[in-house]
Amino acid sequence: MxxxxxxxxxxxxxxxxxxxxxxxxxxxxxxxxxxxxxxxxxxxxxxxxxxxxxxxxxxxxxxxxxxxTQNFQIFVKTLTGQSLSIDNAHVSDSIRSVKEKIEKATGMPQSEQRLIFSGKQLEDNKSLSDYGFNNGSVIHLVGRLRGGLCFYEVTRGS
Missing domain, CATH: 3.30.40.10 (Zinc/RING finger domain, C3HC4 (zinc finger))
Structure with a gap:
């Protein structure tokens, strides 16, 4: 190596x-x-x-x-149990570029992806090396949490 x-x-x-x-x-x-x-x-x-x-x-x-200087393979696992592989990953790859590859493979927009590795949510501006990735590492893909407060107008019927 x-x-x-x-x-x-x-x-x-x-x-x-x-x-x-x-x-x-x-x-x-x-x-x-x-x-x-x-x-x-x-x-x-x-x-x-x-x-x-x-x-x-x-x-x-x-x-x-x-x-x-060699590339390696990482795996992405979804909450539904599906798994996909990302070949030719490199420790210098950004999390953003990994999300781009996931979007191409799954159709899930990057803005809705949350990636978890070793219990940490991955940040777009960091690289695989920042999190200690190596060959065979597994990322968990979950959707963004949707939240918010809905207001409804309640009227009394006559």
């Missing part, structure tokens, strides 16, 4: 990898271009500067963006 540090900006294997003080990894060119436009980390919005960047030689810490 091949491993590399993933750039949070281009989502590719980082070239000339560097990390910020907040711990996020990037391609040197990607983060330098980013910092020409913004002084905030693109991931956590912490203030960072070019002189705070550190070259990565080895980065093997739990939770760091070291990723497998």
């Amino acid at each position: 091949n491993y590399s540090i993933q750039c949070y900006i281009c989502r590719e294997a980082a070239e000339d990898a560097v990390t910020s003080e907040c711990g996020h990894g990037y391609c040197s060119n990607c983060i330098n271009t980013w910092l020409n436009q913004s002084a905030l980390c693109p991931v956590c919005k912490a203030t960072i500067s070019k002189n705070q960047l550190r070259k990565c030689y080895v980065q093997v810490l739990v939770g760091d963006p070291i990723i497998s």
